[in-house]
Amino acid sequence: MSTRKRQRSIIKPSCQNVAPPSVLSPLLVEELTVNIMSRLPVKSINRFTSVAKQWNTFLSSSYFIRYHIQRSATSSCLNNHRLLGGGSYGSSFRLSDPLLSIIDNPSPYPTLFGRLLSDIWHDPLIVGSCNGLICWIDYRESGNYICYLNPATGTKSRSPYLRYPSSFNSYNLFGFGYDHINDSYKTVAINCDPNGDTVDEKTLVKVYELGAPTTWKKIQSFPYVPKQSGFLDEPCGVFVKGTLNWLCTRSNDSLVVVSVDLVNDTCKEVSLPRFVDTNRYRVVARPNLSVLGGCLCFSYENRQTHFVLWQMKVYGDASSWNVLFNIPYKDIRIDRNIPNYPKPLLMLNNGDVMMQTSELGDFLLYNPMHNSFKYFEFASGTTLFESIVHIDSLVSPCPTRPHRIRGLPCLYTIT
Amino acid sequence: MAEKASPSSNSISLKTVDGKIFKVSPAIANQMLTIQPLIKDSDSSTIISLPDVAAFHLTKIIEYLEGKPAAAPSAVDAFEAQFVKDLSPEELKGLLIAVGYLKVNGLVDLMANTVAKLIENKSVEYVRKFFGVVNDFTPAEEAKCRQEHAWAFDGVDED
Numbered sequence: 327m328s329t330r331k332r333q334r335s336i337i338k339p340s341c342q343n344v345a346p347p348s349v350l351s352p353l354l355v356e357e358l359t360v361n362i363m364s365r366l367p368v369k370s371i372n373r374f375t376s377v378a379k380q381w382n383t384f385l386s387s388s389y390f391i392r393y394h395i396q397r398s399a400t401s402s403c404l405n406n407h408r409l410l411g412g413g414s415y416g417s418s419f420r421l422s423d424p425l426l427s428i429i430d431n432p433s434p435y436p437t438l439f440g441r442l443l444s445d446i447w448h449d450p451l452i453v454g455s456c457n458g459l460i461c462w463i464d465y466r467e468s469g470n471y472i473c474y475l476n477p478a479t480g481t482k483s484r485s486p487y488l489r490y491p492s493s494f495n496s497y498n499l500f501g502f503g504y505d506h507i508n509d510s511y512k513t514v515a516i517n518c519d520p521n522g523d524t525v526d527e528k529t530l531v532k533v534y535e536l537g538a539p540t541t542w543k544k545i546q547s548f549p550y551v552p553k554q555s556g557f558l559d560e561p562c563g564v565f566v567k568g569t570l571n572w573l574c575t576r577s578n579d580s581l582v583v584v585s586v587d588l589v590n591d592t593c594k595e596v597s598l599p600r601f602v603d604t605n606r607y608r609v610v611a612r613p614n615l616s617v618l619g620g621c622l623c624f625s626y627e628n629r630q631t632h633f634v635l636w637q638m639k640v641y642g643d644a645s646s647w648n649v650l651f652n653i654p655y656k657d658i659r660i661d662r663n664i665p666n667y668p669k670p671l672l673m674l675n676n677g678d679v680m681m682q683t684s685e686l687g688d689f690l691l692y693n694p695m696h697n698s699f700k701y702f703e704f705a706s707g708t709t710l711f712e713s714i715v716h717i718d719s720l721v722s723p724c725p726t727r728p729h730r731i732r733g734l735p736c737l738y739t740i741t
Numbered sequence: 742m743a744e745k746a747s748p749s750s751n752s753i754s755l756k757t758v759d760g761k762i763f764k765v766s767p768a769i770a771n772q773m774l775t776i777q778p779l780i781k782d783s784d785s786s787t788i789i790s791l792p793d794v795a796a797f798h799l800t801k802i803i804e805y806l807e808g809k810p811a812a813a814p815s816a817v818d819a820f821e822a823q824f825v826k827d828l829s830p831e832e833l834k835g836l837l838i839a840v841g842y843l844k845v846n847g848l849v850d851l852m853a854n855t856v857a858k859l860i861e862n863k864s865v866e867y868v869r870k871f872f873g874v875v876n877d878f879t880p881a882e883e884a885k886c887r888q889e890h891a892w893a894f895d896g897v898d899e900d
Contacts, residue, residue, distance in 0.1 A: 358841045358853065359872055365857035372893035376865045376886045378874050403854075480892070 360390070364397040367406060367424075368458075368478040368718045388509065391720045395457050398717050402675040404429065409671070410455055410716040421477055421716065425672075425680075428702075429691070453513070453562050454502035458719025459536075461502035461513060472500070472513050474536060474723035477716075483724030485534050486541040490517040499552050501563020501570035505588040511536040511721075512588045514545075514563060514570050518552055533591050537724055548593055550574035550584045553613070564615040566622045567641045571596065571615055581613060583622070585642075597644035598624055599636050612665055619673040623650065631655055633668055651679070651694040658683055658690055659701065672715050682713055753780055754788045761796040762788065769806045774844035791843070797832075798839035805848055825855045830871065833859065862898045 363371060363385065371394070375382045384390055398406035409422040422428060453461040453472065460475045472485040490498065496519040504511055513534045522528035528551050532542040553561070553573045563570035563586070574584040583596040611627040618637060624647070625635040633653055639646040660667050660683045668681040668690065678691045678700075689702040753770040755763045770780050770789075779789050791799065805824055812820040828836065837852040860868055865887075869876055878886065887894065 354841055355838070355872075358837060361849070361853045362857050362860070365854055366861055369893045370861050372890040373865060373897070374868055375890060376878070376883055377868050377872075377876070379877050379882075381874065382886060 360384070360393070363390070364394050365401070368720055371720060372479070386720075392509070395717070395719045395721065398719065399457075404674070406718040407672070408716045408718065409713040410452065410460060411713040422713075429674075429680075451500075452714065453500040454565060455714055455716040456502055456504050456511065456565055458717055458721045459502075459511060459723050460716065461500075463500065472515075472534070474511075476719065476721060476723050478718040479720060479722070481723050483536070485513060485536075488515055488532065488534070488542055490515065490530060490532070491519065493519050493521065495520050499561065499563070499572060501565065501572070501586070503563070503565035503570045503588050504568070505535075506568050507589045510538070512591075514586050514588075515542070516548070516552055516572070520551065531586070531593070533586075533588075543591070545586070545591055545593060548584070550576065550582070550593075552584070553581070561614075564617055564622065566617050567620070569641070571622060573613055573615055581610065583615065583624070596622070596638075596642055599647035600644065616670040618650070618670055618679060623670060625670065628652070630662065633658060633660075635670065651692070653692065657699060658692070659688070660684065666712065669712070671713065685712060751785050753783065755799060756788050756790045757794050757796045757799050758792055759796050761799075763796075763799055763803065765803060769803060772806050772846040773802070774846070775842060793842045794839045795835065798836050801836055802840065802843065802845055802848065805851075806845070809847065821851050825851065828855075830859060834871065862896065864897050864900055867900045 363374070366374075371385055375385050404426040405424045407425040409425065409428075411420050411422070450462045450464050450473075453463060455461070458476055458478060460477065462473050462475070464471070464473060470488045470490075472488065473482065474484070475482040490496075496517055499516040499518070501514045501516075502511070503514075513536070515532045515534075517530040517532075519528055519530075529548045531545040531548040533545060534542045551574060553575060561572065563572055565571075568589055569585040569587050571583050571585045574582055576582055581598060583598060584593055585596045586593045611630070613624065613626045616623045616625060616635075618635075622638045622641055623635055624638070625633065628634045631654055633651075633655060635650045635652075636647050637650040638644075639648065655662060658668050658681070664685065666685070668683045670679060670681050672680040674680065674691075676693070677695050678693045681690045681692065682688070683690050687703060691700040691702070692698070752764040752766055755765060755770070755776075757763070767780060771777055776789055776791075779787075783789065794802075801824075808820060808824070809817065825833070833852070833856055837856055840848045840852050860871060863871075868874070876883070
């Protein structure tokens with residue numbers, strides 16, 4: 327603010343030559359350097375930690391790590407965005423090349439996934455990817471540990487033992503997200519027992535904060551039953567603005583979104599669009615939650631012929647639901663017999679919505695404003711896969727005790 | 742605000758470090774946030790000196806501020822690509838600093854992105870030289886740091 331004073335004092339009516347306060351301050355150069363660094367891929371940043379001591383300290387600081395995520399997540403150029411695939415069909419999980427090169431690359435049959443993340447894990451359930459951390463469960467080892475991995479830095483960690491009742495009909499749902507107030511990552515585990523006598527006995531919800539000295543903590547009240555998909559893996563929580571969201575049924579069987587607030591570990595209802603008859607499943611078939619453009623989305627099948635997607639512009643405000651699009655299946659070229667598709671993945675800056683349309687590697691860029699369709703097909707090898715969006719980051723999966731995986735970080739080289 | 746007070750013909754005089762004087766419209770000058778407060782109080786006889794900006798950089802900045810609004814929305818990317826296309830690394834750096842100093846709308850992002858693209862695959866030595874950073878690691882410390890991030894040294898461009 328002293329600079330402003332200086333400017334004022336320079337400008338006197340008689341003075342004809344004025345100059346903004348000078349000169350190249352080291353601060354300006356530093357500010358510009360940080361600005362540039364925040365735009366680099368993780369690999370370059372890791373390399374440049376060897377430039378000088380101050381660079382090393384700064385590039386490893388939590389301030390810079392958060393700044394870098396923020397820039398990557400909002401950047402229009404998608405050079406840190408990748409698709410993470412696998413999981414649902416017994417395949418190991420894989421990361422694609424940056425989406426920028428995939429979308430810009432007009433090559434007719436590009437290989438989607440560069441390299442396996444690891445050869446040692448099979449049948450993982452991917453719970454979610456948030457700020458560069460992948461949260462997954464290795465059922466082969468034990469479903470009682472949740473694993474965390476940052477594939478860009480090759481660091482991983484594991485949750486404490488998760489104890490939950492396992493009765494014959496019970497099933498588990500998981501979600502992974504970020505508490506932006508406390509800068510911490512949380513995993514939510516929901517155990518559902520449809521045979522429980524009261525709605526309170528039907529669900530047990532526990533939360534674990536990554537890196538915290540405490541173990542799984544029970545959430546006091548969760549009087550809902552999450553919707554069962556009927557498939558092998560139950561739907562994972564959808565992360566939006568500090569909350570994890572699941573479609574649940576009320577005691578009267580109507581549909582509602584239940585949101586777990588990761589800041590204070592409480593849950594509340596979020597209403598679905600009131601124009602949608604959520605009391606009758608037949609009308610709202612195949613309901614699903616997703617995130618596009620940072621907003622919660624609710625999609626369903628209409629009359630077995632159309633795919634309808636609503637977007638909640640203001641999270642938690644039921645009056646802000648609006649239809650983003652309503653498109654015939656024939657335009658998105660999907661097979662209705664495979665019920666998981668289309669799967670909305672990402673909204674680009676130009677309004678294009680990227681969707682996966684089959685487990686074989688068919689994708690679509692659909693622009694609701696121009697009603698334009700652009701189809702992609704990726705060679706995925708022999709594996710079937712389901713993908714989610716992953717953004718490279720420098721976030722450590724274990725703030726205090728990182729474990730490096732030997733040989734992992736070569737995922738950037740295509741084999 | 743400044744434009745309202747002065748007639749539209751009123752242009753702003755900017756003097757670069759190498760002594761050249763540029764006359765620009767208030768609309769152009771106002772997009773250089775650093776000099777905005779000076780424009781408000783200036784009249785036609787005022788000359789604003791820019792001690793850190795060379796004529797070459799100011800020419801480029803004016804070219805950008807005049808050219809970008811003239812480009813069709815779909816042609817902005819092409820215009821920006823063309824704008825930075827023939828700049829050498831040294832020119833890029835000089836322009837980045839001038840743009841950062843003047844806080845030119847939109848151009849800070851373009852320059853930072855361009856420099857990021859330039860150095861993305863470069864070696865540590867290149868980056869030290871480019872930013873004028875002195876290596877204060879001992880050889881042992883540097884070797885350890887490089888070892889920790891060994892994978893990040895694959896596929897680095899020749900300097």
